[in-house]
Amino acid sequence: MKGIFRIYRLFAIVLVFTIAICGCGKEQENLSTQTSDSLPTIVVGCDNYPPFSYTDTDGKPTGLDTELATEAFRRMGYHAEFVTIDWENKKELLADGSIDCIWCCFSMDGRTDQYRWAGPYMLSRQVVAVNPDSDIYTLQQLENKIVAVQATTKPEELFLMPDDNEDITIPKVKSLFSMQNRELIYPMLSKGYMDAIAAHETSLLQYMNDYHVEYRILDEPLLTVGLGVAFSLEDNRGLDQELSATLEEMRKDGTSEEIIGKYLAHPSTYLEAEDYEVK
Template sequence: MTNQRSNHKIPRRTFLKVCAAAAAAGLTACGKTQAAAALPELTVGSDSYPPFVYLSNDSTPTGIDVDIATEAFARMGYAVQIEIIDWEQKTNLVESGAIDCIWGCFSMDGREQLYRWAGPYMTSRQVVAVNADSGIETLADLAGKTMMVQSTTKPEEIFLAGTDPRIPQLGEVLSTEDRSVQYAMLNCGYVDAVAAHETAILQYMQDCNANFRILEEPLLVTGIGVAFALNDTRGLDEQLTKTFAAMRADGTMKQIVGKYLPDPEKYLEVDALEP
């Protein structure tokens, strides 16, 4: 297999600094009366990845992860600033201290030793999508086909590693920095399949009226979490994990996820994940 990285760069990937805490619906869940602007601020680095993180019509970051981050950190005594970052530079940014954590539908599986993790706070299925009229029905049918993935993501790792016995030899694996490119390439028939988080594919299909079909067998079912640098000794990862548990227990997680996805309970079954 060959890996061809796209040189496509997006001007919008310059840092965008917006304080998401100001858009939060109060701090009622934690009973805090302190103004959000007076709280110490944490910078969250993320990618544009609907429905987890995206810009609303007024260019304000919104989505599942924005809402969870705002609420969770508020309970911990922090305000939140969301930065849309170059996702390929996420590790360098968190290790340098340019951002406090990486948060954006980020799969923990296989990366456990690379960061200090908070979570998992949700589960996610990494899946393959094809055009509705494609003859590809199973992972085995991908033999000799062209697959496109977003660079530095779990699907890219899976297809380039070639260690999953369910996956045959593909004709080519293409990587792109911009996730929207892979969907456009599939929609136009330039590639045979794409792979990504199921929720992101479903969101794209809804937003762009795309006629894709998701294969039944997932590539991976994984937990998604929040990554802090290994040299970060503030204890925020442990505190955030406890806050996630409290938000599941009091129904806040279900309420937030339910704003964006149907059947939110199935995305919160983190205890069922294999250790």
């Protein structure tokens, strides 16, 4: 009987320890989940714009802007949620609160009075691309040509209002096609429907690499711009200033260069925005 009693007693002790360990593990798991779930969410409006923002083969948001946003908001105590938006309606979506900010290779230049801005966090060149056998080599040779751009972008603005840009002379083109879907401008050029297209140099290089297409980018850029994160003018939370400080911290500690280097060669050249004066 004493032997049986010892066995039962030993079993009871093991059972108590097992329950205690499982309970602690479950409590720790719940605490971890609660900590993650309890973070306030920032809804980031973005577009399909490789290498800045796009979805990977598993359907998850990725890209250099996506990674920068995730890390920056994490440091600020937020969870970043990415929503693909209709780029033409970005301002309205920001104004009605559907999104908290716009973060997707967004040029600050010429828009400083339209949003509250964080940045610039990197620089980008707006350029013109043509087919390899094109006889267009300078911006002036675009006069009376047919050009395609994405709607509501800086290139569209530059070609629609060429006289408003004091830094560079942009000729008047014959026709300007503004496409809602940016990805349509590339096949339109390849098939010869357009004489030229204009976009961020980084996105053009990414498309050429992804689809093994050859374009010739003109040496003379349309404009060098500072990229920033846009918040509504009515947003008084101070997120723009806090994010600017966080992005500067990420630039100084090498985080931004490391992230950008995953997607672009010579990442340091894109980070020379410290002394850049937004126009």
